[in-house]
Amino acid sequence: MTGEHFNSILKLNFKVGICKTENIDRAFNVTKVNYSLWHQRLRYIGKQKFIELKNKQMIYDLDQICNIIPSDDLCEACIKGKQVKLPFNKEKDKSHVKRPLFIIHSDVCGPVSPTAINNKNYFVLFVDEYTHYCMSYTIAHKSDVFLVFKDFVAKSEAHFDLKVVNLYSDNGGEYLSNEMKDYCCEKGITYHLTVPRTPQLNGVSERMVRTITEKARSMIISACMDKIFWGDAVLTATCLINITPTRALKQTKTPYEMWHGKMPQIKYLKIFGSTVFVHNKNSRTKFDDKSWKGILVGYEPNGYKVWDVEREKYAIVRDVIVDELDFIRSRPIAKCEGVNKRNSEDKTDVSDKKSKSVEGQVSENISDKNNVQVETDSAGIQSKSVVDREKSDNNFVADGTIPENFVDIDDDILTFKP
Numbered sequence: 001m002t003g004e005h006f007n008s009i010l011k012l013n014f015k016v017g018i019c020k021t022e023n024i025d026r027a028f029n030v031t032k033v034n035y036s037l038w039h040q041r042l043r044y045i046g047k048q049k050f051i052e053l054k055n056k057q058m059i060y061d062l063d064q065i066c067n068i069i070p071s072d073d074l075c076e077a078c079i080k081g082k083q084v085k086l087p088f089n090k091e092k093d094k095s096h097v098k099r100p101l102f103i104i105h106s107d108v109c110g111p112v113s114p115t116a117i118n119n120k121n122y123f124v125l126f127v128d129e130y131t132h133y134c135m136s137y138t139i140a141h142k143s144d145v146f147l148v149f150k151d152f153v154a155k156s157e158a159h160f161d162l163k164v165v166n167l168y169s170d171n172g173g174e175y176l177s178n179e180m181k182d183y184c185c186e187k188g189i190t191y192h193l194t195v196p197r198t199p200q201l202n203g204v205s206e207r208m209v210r211t212i213t214e215k216a217r218s219m220i221i222s223a224c225m226d227k228i229f230w231g232d233a234v235l236t237a238t239c240l241i242n243i244t245p246t247r248a249l250k251q252t253k254t255p256y257e258m259w260h261g262k263m264p265q266i267k268y269l270k271i272f273g274s275t276v277f278v279h280n281k282n283s284r285t286k287f288d289d290k291s292w293k294g295i296l297v298g299y300e301p302n303g304y305k306v307w308d309v310e311r312e313k314y315a316i317v318r319d320v321i322v323d324e325l326d327f328i329r330s331r332p333i334a335k336c337e338g339v340n341k342r343n344s345e346d347k348t349d350v351s352d353k354k355s356k357s358v359e360g361q362v363s364e365n366i367s368d369k370n371n372v373q374v375e376t377d378s379a380g381i382q383s384k385s386v387v388d389r390e391k392s393d394n395n396f397v398a399d400g401t402i403p404e405n406f407v408d409i410d411d412d413i414l415t416f417k418p
Contacts, residue, residue: 036075044078066158088200094129101162101261103129104152106169107143107205107215107321116231123234125210126152131258132248134208136238138231145174146183151188159259168192170202204248212237223273224328225295231340232297232305236272239299259343269298275327279319293332294324 003012047070110122120138122325127134137148155162168177171193194201218231242256243264256264277291298305303318309332323330
């Protein structure tokens with residue numbers, strides 16, 4: 001420090017020496033470089049673990065790290081090697097949802113294998129946030145989502161006299177089509193799309209898909225039904241979910257009651273896949289059967305949905321007697337097997353179909369070699385028969401004639417010449 005007089009004023013000059021931070025850090029050994037080195041030596045240990053290791057004196061030579069202060073600098077190696085997804089809120093705030101149709105969740109499941117008996121490959125669902133009521137549709141192609149969405153919006157808005165406000169869905173192309181966007185703009189519906197590969201943001205519909213699928217699978221297994229009836233099982237499972245309690249609703253009401261304003265009735269419920277004896281209203285004569293057998297595959301507003309195994313089509317019926325106790329034995333299994341066979345043949349190649357033929361029998365007591373009668377099947381197609389019961393690989397071609405290399409050695413059996 002120095003000083004001098006200036007006009008009766010003492011002027012002091014101070015010289016302050018500034019010590020560099022690097023020198024201080026080096027003196028006390030607390031540089032970030034040292035922490036970075038120990039961070040790498042300890043195989044990229046976390047900051048909290050490093051502090052715990054030092055404070056609890058869990059190592060012998062503690063003096064090596066006692067003066068090391070952890071830093072919050074980002075470690076690129078740790079980020080690339082340890083980064084995980086951010087957590088999601090376990091419970092959403094639904095206080096802003098005050099009415100039905102304010103938020104609709106939607107998702108598409110499929111393609112489902114095998115193809116359903118009505119040639120459907122997907123099912124799409126719509127879940128209302130306020131009532132948690134679910135509506136499902138089976139569709140053949142993803143492009144049909146737009147059509148069923150229009151149907152859902154029309155019926156829902158007519159039911160409540162309210163407008164759909166928000167639609168939550170994933171980034172599937174079926175929701176991003178131009179016709180879908182134009183329709184939502186026209187109706188004033190706001191899109192809410194999830195981040196790609198983040199199904200948790202669409203958790204309501206994703207969880208509903210799992211619930212419906214698991215319930216439908218259990219129904220098919222329990223009823224010993226073929227998987228081609230999965231579409232009917234999905235629609236029935238949706239109906240049953242709507243009349244059962246759910247944790248999504250804090251009220252002591254079912255989604256059905258929240259949606260329709262009345263409590264559901266369960267006296268009409270029957271076991272899926274039960275044998276149904278349907279009253280035959282088309283009997284022609286006095287001694288015709290007064291009922292026909294079918295399989296219960298669902299419910300309709302005014303009756304039951306039954307699969308007619310003889311005509312291979314659905315029927316909506318009311319006058320029924322349902323066998324729920326021994327329905328597997330009383331079920332017309334032969335007809336169901338025919339349906340399954342037809343469905344499986346649709347997936348085979350044409351060459352495979354031609355290679356299969358129905359075995360027939362050669363009519364007995366053939367008296368003339370040049371006049372052979374061959375039985376035909378119910379479709380009028382001539383069938384092949386094994387003519388040598390001991391040599392099954394030599395087949396007789398049923399064309400109405402006997403080849404020259406055949407010889408009649410018995411009245412009932414034809415065989416090749418030796």
